[in-house]
Amino acid sequence: xxxxxxxxxxxxxxxxxxxxxxxxxxxxxxxxxxxxxxxxxxxxxxxxxxxxxxxxxxxxxxxxxxxxxxxxxxxxxxxxxxxxxxxxxxxxxxxxxxxxxxxxxxxxxxxxxxxxxxxxxxxxxxxxxxxxxxxxxxxxxxxxxxxxxxxxxxxxxxxxxxxxxxxxxxxxxxxxxxxx
Amino acid sequence: xxxxxxxxxxxxxxxxxxxxxxxxxxxxxxxxxxxxxxxxxxxxxxxxxxxxxxxxxxxxxxxxxxxxxxxxxxxxxxxxxxxxxxxxxxxxxxxxxxxxxxxxxxxxxxxxxxxxxxxxxxxxxxxxxxxxxxxxxxxxxxxxxxxxxxxxxxxxxxxxxxxxxxxxxxxxxxxxxxxxxxxxxxxxxxxxxxxxxxxxxxxxxxxxxxxxxxxxxxxxxxxxxxxxxxxxxxxxxxxxxxxxxxxxxxxxxxxxxxxxxxxxxxxxxxxxxxxxxxxxxxxxxxxxxxxxxxxxxxxxxxxxxxxxxxxxxxxxxxxxxxxxxxxxxxxxxxxxxxxxxxxxxxxxxxxxxxxxxxxxxxxxxxxxxxxxxxxxxxxxxxxxxxxxxxxxxxxxxxxxxxxxxxxxxxxxxxxxxxxxxxxxxxxxxxxxxxxxxxxxxxxxxxxxxxxxxxxxxxxxxxxxxxxxxxxxxxxxxxxxxxxxxxxxxxxxxxxxxxxxxxx
Ligand code: FES
Numbered sequence: 001x002x003x004x005x006x007x008x009x010x011x012x013x014x015x016x017x018x019x020x021x022x023x024x025x026x027x028x029x030x031x032x033x034x035x036x037x038x039x040x041x042x043x044x045x046x047x048x049x050x051x052x053x054x055x056x057x058x059x060x061x062x063x064x065x066x067x068x069x070x071x072x073x074x075x076x077x078x079x080x081x082x083x084x085x086x087x088x089x090x091x092x093x094x095x096x097x098x099x100x101x102x103x104x105x106x107x108x109x110x111x112x113x114x115x116x117x118x119x120x121x122x123x124x125x126x127x128x129x130x131x132x133x134x135x136x137x138x139x140x141x142x143x144x145x146x147x148x149x150x151x152x153x154x155x156x157x158x159x160x161x162x163x164x165x166x167x168x169x170x171x172x173x174x175x176x177x178x179x180x
Numbered sequence: 181x182x183x184x185x186x187x188x189x190x191x192x193x194x195x196x197x198x199x200x201x202x203x204x205x206x207x208x209x210x211x212x213x214x215x216x217x218x219x220x221x222x223x224x225x226x227x228x229x230x231x232x233x234x235x236x237x238x239x240x241x242x243x244x245x246x247x248x249x250x251x252x253x254x255x256x257x258x259x260x261x262x263x264x265x266x267x268x269x270x271x272x273x274x275x276x277x278x279x280x281x282x283x284x285x286x287x288x289x290x291x292x293x294x295x296x297x298x299x300x301x302x303x304x305x306x307x308x309x310x311x312x313x314x315x316x317x318x319x320x321x322x323x324x325x326x327x328x329x330x331x332x333x334x335x336x337x338x339x340x341x342x343x344x345x346x347x348x349x350x351x352x353x354x355x356x357x358x359x360x361x362x363x364x365x366x367x368x369x370x371x372x373x374x375x376x377x378x379x380x381x382x383x384x385x386x387x388x389x390x391x392x393x394x395x396x397x398x399x400x401x402x403x404x405x406x407x408x409x410x411x412x413x414x415x416x417x418x419x420x421x422x423x424x425x426x427x428x429x430x431x432x433x434x435x436x437x438x439x440x441x442x443x444x445x446x447x448x449x450x451x452x453x454x455x456x457x458x459x460x461x462x463x464x465x466x467x468x469x470x471x472x473x474x475x476x477x478x479x480x481x482x483x484x485x486x487x488x489x490x491x492x493x494x495x496x497x498x499x500x501x502x503x504x505x506x507x508x509x510x511x512x513x514x515x516x517x518x519x520x521x522x523x524x525x526x527x528x529x530x531x532x533x534x535x536x537x538x539x540x541x542x543x544x545x546x547x548x549x550x551x552x553x554x555x556x557x558x559x560x561x562x563x564x565x566x567x568x569x570x571x572x573x574x575x576x577x578x579x580x581x582x583x584x585x586x587x588x589x590x591x592x593x594x595x596x597x598x599x600x601x602x603x604x605x606x607x608x609x610x611x612x613x614x615x616x617x618x619x620x621x622x623x624x625x626x627x628x629x630x631x632x633x634x635x636x637x638x639x640x641x642x643x644x645x646x647x648x649x650x651x652x653x654x655x656x657x658x659x660x661x662x663x664x665x666x667x668x669x670x671x672x673x674x675x676x677x678x679x680x681x682x683x
Contacts, residue, residue, distance in 0.1 A: 053352035057361035079467045088365030090251030092333065095362075096467035112469050117486060118337035120469040122556060127586045128634040133472045134338070135487035136552035136601050138629050146629035148552070149491045172361035173337070175344040175354060 057084060059171040064097070067105065067166050075100040075123050075141065078109070083171045097157060097168065098123055098130070100141065107166065109157040110143050111174040116150035118173075130154065208395070213426035214433045215401040221295070222399065222433065223440035224288035228316075229387065230441045231281035231448070235319070236380065238274040246326070248372035250365035250464075253328035257460050272452035278320055280448045282478050285316050293512075294533060296521035297400035300411040303513035305393040308386050310509045315383040317478060322375035324476050328368055329460035334473035336363050336371075338486075345495045363466075398422060399433075403521035411518055472556070480547030481540050487552045551600035554590040558598045565595035572649060579646025582639045586631070594650075602628055609651040617644045 064070075064078040078099045085093035098110040098121075110130070112120045119134035129146060130139040137148035144153040155174040160167050197203045214222075245264060247256040260267035289309065292298055298306035325332045336358070343357055344350045359366030398418060401407075427433070462471060475483050489497060523530050564580050572580070583589065583605075589598035592605045603611075612620065621640050624630035635643065 050356055052355035052358070052360055052366075055355075057355070077467070077469065082362055082364070084361055086360075086365050088249045088251055088369075090249070090254075090365065091463060091465040092250045092364045092367075094465050094467045096469060112466070113337060113341075116341070118341040119334050119473055120466070120471050122469050124559075124587045124590075126559075127588075127631070129587070129629055131554045131556065131587075131590065133553055133556060134334075134483070136554060136627070138554075140629065141634075147624070147627045149487060149489070149494065151491050151494070173340060173354075173358070173363060175341060175351065 057172055059083070059169045061160070061167040062170050064099065064109075064166045064168055067101075067161060067164055070099045070101045070107065070166060072101045072104055075125065077112075077123075078166075078168075080168075080170065095170065096120075097170070098154075099166070100143075102142070105161060107159050108143060109159045109166075109168050111155040111157065113155065113174050114150060115145075115152050115154055116148070118175075121154065209391075210430040210434075211428045212395055212398070213422050214399045214429050215422060216425045216427050216432075217402040218399050218433055219402075220436060220440070221291050221402070223437050224284050224291060226437035227441050227444050228281055228284040228288055230445065231277045231284060232383065232387070234277040234445070234448075235274065235281060238270055238277065239376065239380070241270055242274060243376055248326075248368055250328065250368045253326070253368060254460055254463055257327065261457060268457050269452055271457035272455065273449065274323075275458040276448050276451045276455065278323060279477060280444060282316055282320060284444075285313055289313060290533065290537070294523050294530065295400065295403045296409075296516075296526060296529070297403075298513040298517075299409045299519070299521060300414055300513075300517045301397050302393070302400060303517055305390060305397065306513045307510050308390045308393065310506075312383065312386050312390065313509075314506075315379055315386060319375065319379050319383065320476060320478050322371045322379065324479075325368065325371040326375055327459040327461075328464050330462035330464055330468070330471040331459065331473050331475070333363060333464035333466065334471055335475055336367060338473075338475075342498055345498060347499075400521075403523070405520070405522040405525050407522070408520055409518050470556070472553075474547075474550075477544065481543035484543040484547040484550070487550070488546070549600070553599075554587075554601055555599040556590060558589040559584060559587040562589055562594075562597045568594065568650060572646070575642050576646045576649055579642035579644070582635065582643050583646060586635065586639075586643075588643075591628075602626075605647060605650055607650055607652045607655070609648040610655045612647075614644060614648055617647050 060083040062080045062083060064080055070076055070078070076099050078097045080095055080097075082089070082093045082095050096112045098112060100108040100110065102108065110121075114121050114132040114134065114137050116132065116135060116137045119132050121130040121132045121137070121139065123130050128141040130141075130143075132138070132148065132150070135149050137150040138146040139150070139154050140146045142153075143156060145151075158169040193203070242260070245256065245260050245267065247253055257271070260271060262268070264270075292306065292309065321335075324335060340354050340358055340363070343354045346353055355361055357367075358364075359370045401418075401421070458476075462468065474480070485497075486494070520526055564584055569577060569580060583594075588605075591599040591601040592603065593599060594605050596604075596606075598604075608617070618640060619625075620628065621635065621643060622630060622632035631640070
């Protein structure tokens, strides 16, 4: 390095190639190298940052419990652990759904997330309504919209009964674009 | 002895100066000239900076104890509050200083807007300032997530639901925001990265730019009517005036900044000690559906808007309004960069400001009350006022019971207690006739759900019978046609109820 200082083009122009040409080449070469290096480095950077947009997150069939846990004519809270859960999720991996049994072996499984902006709706057995604590959304017992800002009824999960167990298709946060 | 020390210090300073140029760098900052009339109006920018510094210091200290993991964040906050010496007060200081910073930024921005200080040549200062406003709000929002309580969890849910409404890309954007298909550990981690690395870094950079622009362009003078900004002549005129009448920043302006900042810091310190830390409110376990999520003050107005906006226009407003606001704020000095600065000569700007401030203030206040939210435990926690039961028939008493246990009071108040979503029932019998009440209960209407399927006809009759007794003292039952007739033949009431169901 130190010898370079005394060897600048202005000091000894005769012994070096024309300074402008060389500097121009170096500059372009440098920019090119930086570009290639940057592109390589960008692969993991961008990939890492936007993975959640590219990845297809799957739901899976989750066991909510025996059908006898959800007696006919009642709406009860069913709980499960998110199948996509990561070890660091703690209690936020716990999930809840409202399970309504309106006929023998016939269910409606609602997201607790309000169809407006996702606050947790609460079931009131006596008035047979779901009420949302945030902006006053209210739903009837079959999940249809009763009052307030929600643009639609409650989101419903797919369900099936296998060997007397109630399974639901869950894993993603319910939302308008991809209802459950 | 004294002389030796003095020489040593001088030598050290000289040594440092010759190698770093720090004095040459700092001196013009301290001695730059500011307008003589730059008085108390000009302290809010400095106060914003001071609170930001407090945030950086308290934030770094909090980061030494806080665990940004969804499994442990909540308990680490409780540990800081309860076990770590001064932990609770450090958290309180961080929270209240953040509120103070938002307040100072907003006042500072109001002053600049009202005095039109954004006009030539300070357009860029304004734009950088607007970006700083967004950084401040983003820091506040992400900071609220750090509490990792029920407010944070459901607040994220609201954010996710809004992003989800973006056409086509909504779902992908939501997943990027949450770091996955649901709210969990990955979500907290990325908001932590934003809150402690990205946003503070950005803010520090922007503050640097803001200050460099102050030194380049100088602080604006107090606006005077008739003193117009003309980009052709402004710079020369300003420099001329500043040379003649300006004063040095240190100490003339700085002393005022210090007095104000000191006072503010004492107040915020007192608030932190007196009010304590904010949250965490409730374990962020989504199966606890008793949550009653509320955003922090700075975002209450959005919360209100979400409740009051007509649902048909909501998505459009959510997606279109933010870019418009951003573009308007950023573009403001480009639309108007010359002419009068005095508020008295810019009535339009004053009107815009007053309307905006009133709207934001009203929305925030409405958000504090949030009358649209049902009071979820009103039906179990609030007794029916005894005066409404005295002298009632068994049927009417039964009606009072139905009202109580059908959660009517979650939305309707009686005796001043209960929900505010629906009208209070204290004198509903004076407002509505028997038939109208039956119809309202069964078919709903306005914001009320229909109870036709949820109450038996006998229950409906009892409820209506009770409500007709709720009248202003001495007032007769509602005289709207139908009421009197019903009273004279009460035995027909159940029949009418059945006939009205129609579902
Ligand atoms: S989130 Fe339920 S009404 Fe808005």
